[in-house]
Amino acid sequence: MRWWTFLLACSAVAAAVFFAACWLANDYYFFAGYTVLQFVVLATAWNILGGYCGYVNFGSAAFFAVGAYTTVFFHKALPLPIPALVLLAGIASGLIGLGTGYLTLRLRGAFFSIATLALAVVLQTLVVNWNYVGGSRGAYVVRPNEVALIGSYVQYLFLIMLALAVGALAVARAIERSRLGFGFATIRDDELAAEASGVPTLKLKLIATTLSGALMGMAGAPFPYYIGYLEPASAFGLPYAVNAIAMPMIGGTTSWVGPLIGALLLGTLQQVATVTISSAVNLLLVGLLLVGFVIVAPKGIVGLVQPYWGRKRKRAEPP
Amino acid sequence: MTADLFVNALVAGMLLGGFYAAVTVGISIAFGILDIVNIAHPGFVILGSYIAYMMNARFGIDPIVAGILALPVFYLLGAAIYQIYYHSFEKRGPEALRGLAFFFGLLFITEVTLILAFGVDYRYVQAAYIDRTVNLRLVHLPLRMLVPCLFSLLMLALLQLYLTRTFTGRAIMAVAQDQLALRLMAADPVRIKRIAFGISIATAAMAGAFLIIIQPVEPSVGREYIGRVFAICVLGGLGSLPGTLIGAMLLGVVESFTATFYGPSWAPAVSFGLLLATLAFRPAGLLGR
Numbered sequence: 001m002r003w004w005t006f007l008l009a010c011s012a013v014a015a016a017v018f019f020a021a022c023w024l025a026n027d028y029y030f031f032a033g034y035t036v037l038q039f040v041v042l043a044t045a046w047n048i049l050g051g052y053c054g055y056v057n058f059g060s061a062a063f064f065a066v067g068a069y070t071t072v073f074f075h076k077a078l079p080l081p082i083p084a085l086v087l088l089a090g091i092a093s094g095l096i097g098l099g100t101g102y103l104t105l106r107l108r109g110a111f112f113s114i115a116t117l118a119l120a121v122v123l124q125t126l127v128v129n130w131n132y133v134g135g136s137r138g139a140y141v142v143r144p145n146e147v148a149l150i151g152s153y154v155q156y157l158f159l160i161m162l163a164l165a166v167g168a169l170a171v172a173r174a175i176e177r178s179r180l181g182f183g184f185a186t187i188r189d190d191e192l193a194a195e196a197s198g199v200p201t202l203k204l205k206l207i208a209t210t211l212s213g214a215l216m217g218m219a220g221a222p223f224p225y226y227i228g229y230l231e232p233a234s235a236f237g238l239p240y241a242v243n244a245i246a247m248p249m250i251g252g253t254t255s256w257v258g259p260l261i262g263a264l265l266l267g268t269l270q271q272v273a274t275v276t277i278s279s280a281v282n283l284l285l286v287g288l289l290l291v292g293f294v295i296v297a298p299k300g301i302v303g304l305v306q307p308y309w310g311r312k313r314k315r316a317e318p319p
Numbered sequence: 320m321t322a323d324l325f326v327n328a329l330v331a332g333m334l335l336g337g338f339y340a341a342v343t344v345g346i347s348i349a350f351g352i353l354d355i356v357n358i359a360h361p362g363f364v365i366l367g368s369y370i371a372y373m374m375n376a377r378f379g380i381d382p383i384v385a386g387i388l389a390l391p392v393f394y395l396l397g398a399a400i401y402q403i404y405y406h407s408f409e410k411r412g413p414e415a416l417r418g419l420a421f422f423f424g425l426l427f428i429t430e431v432t433l434i435l436a437f438g439v440d441y442r443y444v445q446a447a448y449i450d451r452t453v454n455l456r457l458v459h460l461p462l463r464m465l466v467p468c469l470f471s472l473l474m475l476a477l478l479q480l481y482l483t484r485t486f487t488g489r490a491i492m493a494v495a496q497d498q499l500a501l502r503l504m505a506a507d508p509v510r511i512k513r514i515a516f517g518i519s520i521a522t523a524a525m526a527g528a529f530l531i532i533i534q535p536v537e538p539s540v541g542r543e544y545i546g547r548v549f550a551i552c553v554l555g556g557l558g559s560l561p562g563t564l565i566g567a568m569l570l571g572v573v574e575s576f577t578a579t580f581y582g583p584s585w586a587p588a589v590s591f592g593l594l595l596a597t598l599a600f601r602p603a604g605l606l607g608r
């Protein structure tokens with residue numbers, strides 16, 4: 001499948017999802033669906049760096065929050081439509097990704113991970129001390145009730161997130177099959193050998209951090225409009241960081257399918273658990289699943305089903 | 320900037336640094352010597368705090384005694400975690416990704432379990448010395464800072480003696496450098512690493528007891544310490560206990576000055592800024608190997 005065929009197929013599925021949700025005519029599904037889709041974007045973005053290159057980013061929440069706070073900033077300074085904000089948020093968090101990568105990626109992998117943890121706290125401290133975007137008190141973002149042509153505002157946000165999810169998946173899949181993706185894989189498998197064979201590892205890693213950071217920021221951009229009130233503790237919350245890691249790990253990190261499966265499964269599970277049990281218990285569940293999968297099934301769900309799937313596909317289309 | 324403000328900020332920073340050293344020493348051993356990136360360490364420190372809190376609230380045991388009583392339990396916990404880590408990750412080959420995710424998950428599980436068990440209220444302990452202060456003319460020494468600092472220095476000194484004077488201690492130092500040579504000395508690297516990781520987690524029991532003497536604790540406090548401990552560990556040079564102490568003192572003093580002269584809300588960013596700067600400019604640390 002060429003990348004544009006894939007994009008079309010994804011869009012078709014997305015349109016079907018949207019109209020199915022419209023048909024159910026219940027705003028709750030849009031609210032819940034938005035969160036799940038947001039995790040699809042976050043998990044896919046994390047996987048571009050974590051799964052393809054093998055560099056663990058613990059600061060997903062930071063990139064997400066940069067996107068969200070870009071929106072808050074422009075909401076006050078210069079109101080723009082959300083698609084423009086998404087783009088700006090992507091640029092802002094992409095630059096932050098590039099900067100962090102530049103500072104730490106020349107070192108051993110673990111340092112990058114620790115630095116991303118550090119980044120989250122530095123940025124949170126900056127935001128807490130920055131009164132223009134609300135400081136520690138938080139900021140209200142008033143959203144209009146209706147949007148022309150689409151209907152209620154939640155539906156509009158849902159549609160944007162759906163488009164982002166499709167975009168993120170298309171990007172991830174395109175990378176996987178390109179020269180870039182093979183370069184990433186060499187870094188993941190043996191960075192020293194890759195370096196020795198002339199792969200420009202630092203450049204590739206910087207591309208991955210920038211891309212992954214930008215996508216996370218884009219996922220965060222509509223968030224203030226979704227939640228209506230943004231405070232640092234919720235934007236930088238640990239759940240984002242944990243979910244962004246847990247979803248690809250549980251789904252499988254080697255292809256774009258893994259994060260999608262992980263995000264859909266875990267995201268839906270959490271929505272259900274939040275409603276029926278409690279939000280603390282569902283976070284515990286995520287933690288336990290993460291540790292369990294990492295120990296028992298290191299290749300995730302995709303790794304578990306691949307043996308059967310691969311055999312079937314080989315018979316269907318010879319290479 | 321008046322003289323007594325300056326001196327007091329300096330002293331407060333050094334006391335704080337002494338305590339930071341206790342929190343970091345476990346990471347120094349695990350990350351610096353064993354190459355295990357145990358980002359869950361602060362979670363275990365908080366667990367130690369809650370154990371001290373429970374013993375203090377229920378039986379009126381002094382938090383430091385509680386910390387000492389918890390040492391063997393934490394040692395066994397550490398040994399058990401290493402066993403899982405070894406079989407699931409180390410034996411399968413160098414795969415940092417999953418190991419990191421494993422410890423991240425542990426950190427998260429510890430935190431959420433504590434929230435479920437104790438709620439998000441701040442907990443504190445009671446001991447006779449907590450609200451007393453020694454005044455030496457210019458300098459004020461609050462005992463709630465001084466006592467943890469002194470015990471922390473004692474713990475570091477004992478560990479340094481253990482690592483440099485005993486056979487097992489030297490084997491621990493050697494395990495990072497040459498496992499084959501260690502085998503030739505009739506020491507099993509896996510066993511040595513298990514002992515070392517046990518010790519590293521055991522220090523968290525003491526650090527947790529110190530923490531709850533210094534400040535009230537709630538489950539998510541640990542996150543603030545992740546950046547701090549790694550900043551100290553990297554700053555001091557990986558795997559060196561004297562380096563850890565110097566790094567901790569440095570960070571304590573810088574944080575204390577920031578809090579005194581710019582306001583406490585900036586203090587968390589200091590450690591992380593320092594960490595990023597160290598990683599960018601001097602990744603081997605001050606006393607790096």
